[in-house]
Amino acid sequence: MKLKKKILSVIPAVSLLTLAGCGVSNDTSTSALKSQESASTSHVVTLRYMLWDPNEEIGYKKSIAVFEKLHPNIKVQIEQYPWSQYWQKLQTEMAAGTAPDLFWDHVTYFPTFVTNGQLLNLTPYIKQSHVNLKQYYPNLVKQYEYQGNIYGLPKDWDTIAIFYNKDLFAKDHVAPPTNLTWNPSTGGTLVKTAEQMTVDKNGKHPGQPGFNPNQIVQYGFMSYNSNQSFYYNFLAENGVQVLNKQFGTQVLMDTPQGVQTMQSLMNLIYKYHVSPPGSEGTLANGGANAQRLFEQGKLAMYTDGDWDLTPVVSSCKFHVGIALLPVGPKGRVSVMNGLSDAIYAKTKFPKQAWELEEWLASPQSEKILASGGYVWPGIPSEAPLFAKAWAKKGVDVTPFLTESKGKTISFPITQNWGQAENAIDKEFDLMWLNKVSPQQALQQAVQQADGALAGGQ
Amino acid sequence: MGGVSSHAHVDLKYGDGGMSTTISTRTVHSDKSLMREKMARSLAPYLLVFPSFVGVMAFMLIPALAVIVISFFKWNMLSPPNYVGLHNYVDILHDPIALHSIVTTAYYVLLNIPLQTVVAIMLALLLNRRLPGMGIFRALFVLPWLAAPVAISVVWQWVFDPTSGVFDALLSSIGLPRLQWLASPTEALPAVALVNIWQWTGYNMLFFLAGLQGIPKYLYEASELDGSGKVRQFFSITLPLLRPTLLFVLVTSVIGSFQVFDTVYVMTQGGPGTSTNVYNFYIFQQGFQFFHMGYAAALSVILFVVILLVTLFQMRFVGKRTTYDLG
Incomplete structure (x- = not known):
């Protein structure tokens, strides 16, 4: 432990000072440059x-x-x-x-x-x-x-779509997920397709007799704690608004529809067993795990933004397909940023x-x-x-474009959103781990986020 | 810290060479040159201290004072600071996350210190023998401390992975139930503590090893003649005489544990939920993610006071009856 104290106390000071130093030298060099230029x-x-x-x-x-x-x-x-x-x-x-x-x-x-x-x-x-x-x-x-x-x-700009493993769908003789539906009560064809693509050690699918949810070797879909890449889209498709308005101070996710949506996303893990465990989907590593499992061929489909096209496609040894988000009760809605x-x-x-x-x-x-x-x-x-x-490069990316022309929502835009988001993220981690119910998580998250937006620290 | 230790070298002696030259000039203007020499003599130490003094001022004292001043302001670094008096401190008392992070940090210190210290003493006893290849073992145990904490944390993250990690493969291969490690709100903090113990035990062991080698052999020989066994020797000779080392190791490692940051930053980001949201990580978040600099400064001042109190307490109780001179 020893040196840690010293390192931690000295490094910020050193870096601040060097930063300040850089600033000064930059200043003089640019002003010197300037005077030179004017000459x-x-x-x-x-x-x-x-x-x-x-x-x-x-x-x-x-x-x-x-x-x-x-x-x-x-x-x-x-x-x-x-x-x-x-x-x-x-x-x-x-x-x-x-x-x-x-x-x-x-x-x-x-x-x-x-x-x-x-x-x-x-x-x-x-x-x-x-x-x-x-x-x-x-x-x-x-x-x-x-x-x-x-x-x-x-x-x-960017929108969110389904990344899917074309080779895996072809191998398992399942129709590509190009036109899925989703609703919070039954899960729609999203869950049906995900079930077909989820396989345990003995080749059984969820819902079949003898299926063992503790020995899944291939997952159909991924439920993970990522707002823009994952749950904002489903909330919007069920008519839930995240923030009351641009530069607003009220988070509106804790409606009955909000609870219902998050419950349905948790069901993907704990009821339908089509998603990797909640522990893989927590905030700190959820996005990275989704990408990694997909690239390893252990995950048939997941939602992600087009900014990940280059890293994902370049590390996949199979053909990557892009599909539109499923159509929800309020239509197909993507976050567009x-x-x-x-x-x-x-x-x-x-x-x-x-x-x-x-x-x-x-x-x-x-x-x-x-x-x-x-x-x-x-x-x-x-x-x-x-x-x-x-x-x-062999990837049809037009679904992102189709979504940009359809219904889209913006990322929440308001002061101190970073802190509000942090509070929501932490509360949602516990929901993903099944430690608190969606009802409790949303209530807590919204209360803390509202506090942050009201100017608390 | 380099600045502080160099104080020790200030106590320099003036060589004879310098004296002889001054003597020769003294014959001409004896009074003036004597004065000048006195001046030079009294000035020299200050000149020698000056570089480290500047270092300590610039990198430690001024930033520390700045933190205290900033803690009375509301400041996001973008607009001019706003004086708010004790407002930040009052807010902290009503901040459930801050209070929770204090508890989390205390728990972390308790997980870390006893285990780390006991293992370090045991390792030191094992390695304090004259056997071939002992140097290699000693080096191996110190190796984790030499590695970069961020790199270590990334590797341990893989080790802890709940579906493809090494630890779970080991556990299930011997028929034990799988653990969630960093992904579980109850297991994450012990897992982080485990990494820190692994990293720092070897380093603490070095101090105990040095302490052991400072204990005179004749004490053991004498006690052997009196018929005392190994266990009795340990508790009556080794442990009491290791007290100064123990005090040093405890003080520094407790301070280090209170300020844990890098492993948490890389492995858990304070999660899942707030389960590893240790105090220093919360300061970082408030300061550099939410840009509440005044609030972060107030949190830091409180941490400083807490560490000061804990250290004074340790000096009082562990430091009592400590013998430093074994001559």
Whole structure:
């Protein structure tokens, strides 16, 4: 234990100090650069651009190479940090006044940044440059709107669909899950198909005599504690709203329909035995376990977002199929989320940062990213390029697109959602482990989440 | 911490070489040069301490003071801090998660310390022999402490996996029921403690080994002549004379246990539910995930006070009647 104390107490201080040090040196170097520039005629400016996805980074490098050719006076330096560190890094740099000029923004953190004046209002720039906002999905434009102003142009989006193991379905002679139904009382054809695809050591399926739920070797579907990739979609399909409104402070999941939905998702584990145990689906590892079991061929289908296409397809030794979410009582509903680039309010180069923002949300740049298969473009007319790129790799990704055109819901957007979500996640873990009932879990979760949204700590 | 230990080297002696040069100048302006030499002599220690003083100030004292100041503010790092007086402290008293995390941490310390200390003493006794290859064994037991905690945690996560982990394969192969380990609210904290014990026992063993080797052999010889057995020797000679080591190991390992973070961060993220939500992890969440810096600072101050009290208590009761000089 010894050194731990020292390490833990010293490291944050050291890193804070070095951070501060970096900030200072950056400052002086950029200002030195600036004075140099104003002396020379070329005026070359270096912008820092921060993002978190290493797969998409490759595509963005290609787009930025073109941008730099078109804007010889701007250089762009990409900084990639994984999601788990990204927000700490960004917020600490904001505190030091040295955040990157441009950075990927997410709806979970956007409200905190915008209400604390960290983001540049883009509305005047949009007007000045005559950007056609109608070219984007309207719901994506609205996500980064605050008090009538826009703080980020949509550059991409994602929806949720079923990933399934084509080879396994063919081997077991089960029809591909391309048009499933789901309802909270019987589970619909989702449960039927999942039962057919669940096999125990002796080759028996759930519901057959002699089936042993403790010796399952292949699971049909996965129920796991992930909101966007899993249960938000089912809640929406049963008419349950998560948050009362954008920038709202009331969580509405604890309705009878909410309880019924979560009960049905728990039934997948504890009643129908078509899902890996709840202990595999808890928050800390649920997403990673779903992906791993699927890649190992032990899981026939699960729900996931299109951002996982690249890592999943590249590690599967079988053919991956993508299917629409099952149709629920209120139809088929997917969470649809989009990222935008935000410009740091204190950037020294707002004009150049805007030029980069405009480029990254332009049809030209989105074309580069879509046709490389990196991400769905925020401009609907270019979506076929992304589908074409994946068709070449043998994966039909159009279900994601179909869902984006159907009924969608947004991720909850409000201040301090991070803490509210954390409270819900923890309570739901206990529900997944069958330690508390859905009724209790929802009640507790909503109470704590409301407390967090009301400004508690 | 390097800064603190270097204080020990401040006590330098001035060589004769320096003296002889000053003597030769003294014949010319004896008074002035004497003054100058005195000045230099009294200044030198400060100059030598200065680098580590700066280090201690910059990396320890100033941040620690800053934490105390910040704890009276509401601050999300993005907007200017807001003075709220004792509000954060009052909030903590009404925060069920904070109170629960204190209980969790205390439980964790209790799981860790007794087992870790007893095993470390036993290992030290085993390894305190002159046998061929003993050096290899000693090194092996210290190895876990040398490995990076994050890497260790990732590997143990695989070991603990409830469907494909090594531990469950072992348990079921000898007919024992499977455990859920990190996935169970009751088993997760003991599992985390197990990893920490595995990691730190070898390191603590080193101190006990050094302590054992400092006990004079003649004490054992004398007691043997008096007819005392091994058990009697252990309780009447070894253990009492290991007291200074024991005090040191207990104080430092209790502090370390109260501040457990990295294994929890990697293996459980405080879950399932709040079962491994130890205090330091909660401070991290409040500060760097929810960006309630003032609140996180207030939590840290409370932890500091708790650790201070526990350490004083240990000094009082374990430190009492401790002999440091075995000469």
